Amino acid sequence: MADHGPDKGIKRWLYTTNHKDIGTMYLIFSLVMFFIGGSMALVIRTELMQPGLQFVHPEFFNQMTTMHALIMVFGAVMPAFVGLANWMIPMMIGAPDMALPRMNNWSFWILPVAFGILLSTLFMPGGAPASGWTMYPPLVLQTGDAFPFLIFSVHLMGISSIMGAINIIVTILNMRAPDMWLLKMPMFVWTWLITAYLLIAVMPVLAGAVTMLLTDQFFGTSFFLAAGGGDPVMFQHIFWFFGHPEVYIMILPAFGVVSEIIPTFSRKPLFGHDSMVYAASCIAFLSFIVWAHHMFTVGMPLSGQLFFMFATMLIAVPTGVKIFNWIGTMWRGSLTFETPMLFALAFVFLFTIGGFSGVMLAMVPADIQYHDSYFVVAHFHYVLVPGSIFSLFAAAYYWLPKWTGHMYNETAGKLHFWLSTFFVNLTFFPMHFLGLAGMPRRIPDYSTQFADFNWMASVGAIGFGLSQLIFVYVLLTCKKGAKATDRVWEAPKGLEWTVPSPAPYHTFDTPPVKRVAQEAFE
Amino acid sequence: MMRKLLCSVPGLVWAGAASADYAVNMPKGVTELSAETYEIHMLAFWWCVAIGVVVFGAMLYSLVKHRKSKGVQPADFSHSTMAEVVWTALPCFILLFMAVPAAETMIKLEDSRDPDMSVVVTGYQWRWHYDYQDSDIAFYSSLAESSLKARRLESGIDPYSVENYLLEVDNPLVVPVGAKVRVLLTSNDVLHAWWVPDLAIKKDAIPGIINETWFKADVAGTYRGQCAELCGKDHGYMPVVVEVLEADAYAEWIAGQTADTTGSNE
Ligand code: HEM
Numbered sequence: 001m002a003d004h005g006p007d008k009g010i011k012r013w014l015y016t017t018n019h020k021d022i023g024t025m026y027l028i029f030s031l032v033m034f035f036i037g038g039s040m041a042l043v044i045r046t047e048l049m050q051p052g053l054q055f056v057h058p059e060f061f062n063q064m065t066t067m068h069a070l071i072m073v074f075g076a077v078m079p080a081f082v083g084l085a086n087w088m089i090p091m092m093i094g095a096p097d098m099a100l101p102r103m104n105n106w107s108f109w110i111l112p113v114a115f116g117i118l119l120s121t122l123f124m125p126g127g128a129p130a131s132g133w134t135m136y137p138p139l140v141l142q143t144g145d146a147f148p149f150l151i152f153s154v155h156l157m158g159i160s161s162i163m164g165a166i167n168i169i170v171t172i173l174n175m176r177a178p179d180m181w182l183l184k185m186p187m188f189v190w191t192w193l194i195t196a197y198l199l200i201a202v203m204p205v206l207a208g209a210v211t212m213l214l215t216d217q218f219f220g221t222s223f224f225l226a227a228g229g230g231d232p233v234m235f236q237h238i239f240w241f242f243g244h245p246e247v248y249i250m251i252l253p254a255f256g257v258v259s260e261i262i263p264t265f266s267r268k269p270l271f272g273h274d275s276m277v278y279a280a281s282c283i284a285f286l287s288f289i290v291w292a293h294h295m296f297t298v299g300m301p302l303s304g305q306l307f308f309m310f311a312t313m314l315i316a317v318p319t320g321v322k323i324f325n326w327i328g329t330m331w332r333g334s335l336t337f338e339t340p341m342l343f344a345l346a347f348v349f350l351f352t353i354g355g356f357s358g359v360m361l362a363m364v365p366a367d368i369q370y371h372d373s374y375f376v377v378a379h380f381h382y383v384l385v386p387g388s389i390f391s392l393f394a395a396a397y398y399w400l401p402k403w404t405g406h407m408y409n410e411t412a413g414k415l416h417f418w419l420s421t422f423f424v425n426l427t428f429f430p431m432h433f434l435g436l437a438g439m440p441r442r443i444p445d446y447s448t449q450f451a452d453f454n455w456m457a458s459v460g461a462i463g464f465g466l467s468q469l470i471f472v473y474v475l476l477t478c479k480k481g482a483k484a485t486d487r488v489w490e491a492p493k494g495l496e497w498t499v500p501s502p503a504p505y506h507t508f509d510t511p512p513v514k515r516v517a518q519e520a521f522e
Numbered sequence: 523m524m525r526k527l528l529c530s531v532p533g534l535v536w537a538g539a540a541s542a543d544y545a546v547n548m549p550k551g552v553t554e555l556s557a558e559t560y561e562i563h564m565l566a567f568w569w570c571v572a573i574g575v576v577v578f579g580a581m582l583y584s585l586v587k588h589r590k591s592k593g594v595q596p597a598d599f600s601h602s603t604m605a606e607v608v609w610t611a612l613p614c615f616i617l618l619f620m621a622v623p624a625a626e627t628m629i630k631l632e633d634s635r636d637p638d639m640s641v642v643v644t645g646y647q648w649r650w651h652y653d654y655q656d657s658d659i660a661f662y663s664s665l666a667e668s669s670l671k672a673r674r675l676e677s678g679i680d681p682y683s684v685e686n687y688l689l690e691v692d693n694p695l696v697v698p699v700g701a702k703v704r705v706l707l708t709s710n711d712v713l714h715a716w717w718v719p720d721l722a723i724k725k726d727a728i729p730g731i732i733n734e735t736w737f738k739a740d741v742a743g744t745y746r747g748q749c750a751e752l753c754g755k756d757h758g759y760m761p762v763v764v765e766v767l768e769a770d771a772y773a774e775w776i777a778g779q780t781a782d783t784t785g786s787n788e
């Protein structure tokens with residue numbers, strides 16, 4: 001086995017069962033999706049730069065908002081974390097590969113098909129789906145020819161995610177190095193284990209919801225059609241029963257990444273490792289009982305509203321614990337500020353701002369004002385862009401030397417960081433004001449009183465988009481960088497730093513001996 | 523002294539912003555509940571600021587003081603039960619402080635008993651229909667002609683030249699000041715949401731369901747809002763305008779309305 005290298009050419013990538021190859025494909029795929037989804041965001045922001053319609057028709061505008069969100073959520077953020085899981089989990093737990101390598105290949109290759117279908121709807125009669133990523137009926141049923149393709153592609157994404165999640169759980173539970181008992185696992189592995197359970201629990205729910213849409217449209221059922229005795233609000237309950245855990249699916253692995261990086265550059269062990277695990281589990285549990293906080297305006301009984309308000313506010317407690325623990329990790333450490341650390345620190349700062357607006361959103365009377373306004377747009381972009389996406393950049397810079405064997409260009413990395421951080425705030429901070437002043441979300445044009453902040457947000461978005469080209473430059477020039485050592489950084493912990501850089505095609509053919517494992521952790 | 527303060531740069535920016543009517547915060551509105559909603563929003567906001575000062579303060583302190591470049595040797599502690607208990611328990615109490623007033627307002631918001639009048643609001647793609655339950659006044663309310671022309675792609679009309687661009691309708695909802703108005707919402711096609719920030723109400727209009735909310739405006743005036751639930755291509759073009767009139771002006775309006783309809787019936 002050990003002397004058996006990768007196939008040559010395209011076959012290597014089509015048939016591969018190697019976790020590193022598959023991880024790389026996931027990561028590249030998600031980067032491509034990030035740019036496609038990002039271009040759509042720029043169409044949106046260009047149109048919104050000034051009041052009046054300048055560039056696109058409202059129909060197309062709605063297609064852009066819908067496709068942007070679907071692509072970013074299912075095409076960029078989720079596959080990127082699965083890519084990291086593929087690359088890192090086996091190396092972090094001392095396993096030779098993922099437990100189910102053929103299924104691993106399958107779960108990746110479904111994705112390009114799913115997104116090929118989704119993107120092809122742009123060229124269909126009636127255009128791409130335009131009813132928002134939430135796909136609320138009855139509006140979604142007004143989608144043109146794209147409708148069944150939307151449903152089918154969502155099914156494919158779900159299948160891919162479920163297979164990925166099964167693989168991750170089986171790998172973590174069965175293939176750990178000797179003596180790596182559960183509470184000794186690195187945080188990234190822990191958060192992914194929890195995320196994988198969330199995925200298995202909720203992706204089938206989404207599949208059920210969209211299947212009911214399909215039968216309502218084509219097979220005469222009336223799950224969500226009032227005229228046939230159905231209930232349009234039921235879709236929202238089912239969707240958000242998936243949707244709220246979904247937002248944690250997009251942030252828990254990010255917590256894991258940051259919990260790896262901050263200790264390394266603080267030269268200090270992670271503060272409160274076990275309480276981090278409990279906090280993440282708590283968040284995962286609570287995420288199942290807060291879904292209706294997305295629906296405070298649909299008309300729920302008072303008792304229901306009160307329950308969902310209290311439960312939602314509770315999530316802030318374990319989330320706070322995480323943030324305090326990261327600061328506890330930095331406290332009296334010996335800090336340095338390489339690019340991965342910079343992104344991780346910005347994550348802690350800016351994710352916290354998103355958490356603050358989350359707590360405000362949980363207060364029902366205020367949420368009645370905030371709901372479906374730009375305030376919500378500001379909230380979820382703060383948790384998703386400087387949250388999930390920044391953690392992905394942090395992870396990429398952190399492990400790139402391990403993946404490629406070369407140090408990336410630190411100056412370019414820092415430039416990427418500073419520009420991204422400046423522009424992300426310029427883009428999303430003014431959106432709080434817009435929402436409070438009364439601007440609804442998902443509109444292609446607005447009253448002139450909203451003009452200035454929209455202009456700022458659009459300038460920010462264009463700047464942010466362009467700054468991402470620096471990241472591509474860093475990736476393309478990485479091969480020219482200095483050779484990386486095995487440990488890469490001064491004081492990283494974990495088994496992945498005990499193997500050479502670049503990591504050989506096969507690692508841990510035999511489980512690491514106890515001594516290695518202990519050295520890596522203590 | 524005062525003048526000096528006013529002339530300072532931030533003072534100027536602030537004054538400029540105020541005169542240009544840049545809203546950066548939630549409006550206090552014109553109902554008892556909109557004022558309470560504003561208070562809850564500010565309460566949550568100031569708690570977030572306070573927590574932010576502590577959290578970001580600690581973080582910044584660490585970023586400045588605990589740098590390797592200052593020759594700091596890393597400590598090696600990795601937990602502190604005391605700290606962990608405190609920062610789990612304390613937020614629970616803070617949340618309680620926020621939850622109680624929020625719950626109180628929620629209870630009032632739900633109490634739509636004993637209204638002075640009721641209006642059925644029906645959402646259509648893409649306009650509103652108002653039906654006064656206590657008289658036979660009923661009419662559609664659509665985006666005003668002036669905005670309708672200017673909103674087209676390449677219309678050549680500067681939105682700034684249109685008064686209340688996208689926030690003007692042909693027939694506003696007219697209600698008397700100080701009356702408790704019960705709003706019953708439903709929809710004829712897809713979901714819509716009826717939102718007027720100054721009245722602090724937003725409620726979904728859902729086909730097959732009748733939703734209920736209410737407001738009691740204490741100040742006469744014209745209050746503008748928009749549909750807040752994506753309802754298709756012209757979702758951005760179905761504003762809500764509520765005109766709150768003094769009692770006599772309202773009586774006049776009612777008289778005019780009924781005269782109109784009888785006129786057209788003959
Ligand atoms: C302190 C923790 C959080 C709280 C209390 C919270 C609360 C809320 C509430 C109440 C809403 C609904 C607002 C509305 O539509 O009226 C919301 C929306 C949203 N949140 Fe959070 N949130 C938190 C963290 C997060 C995280 C970590 C993420 C993802 C990484 C996230 C992503 C979203 C998204 C995507 C939406 C909008 C979905 C849509 O309508 O399309 N939130 N949040």
Ligand SMILES: [Cu+2]
Nearest residue numbers: 244247293294
């Ligand atoms: Cu949620």
Ligand SMILES: [Cu+2]
Nearest residue numbers: 749751753757
């Ligand atoms: Cu609408």
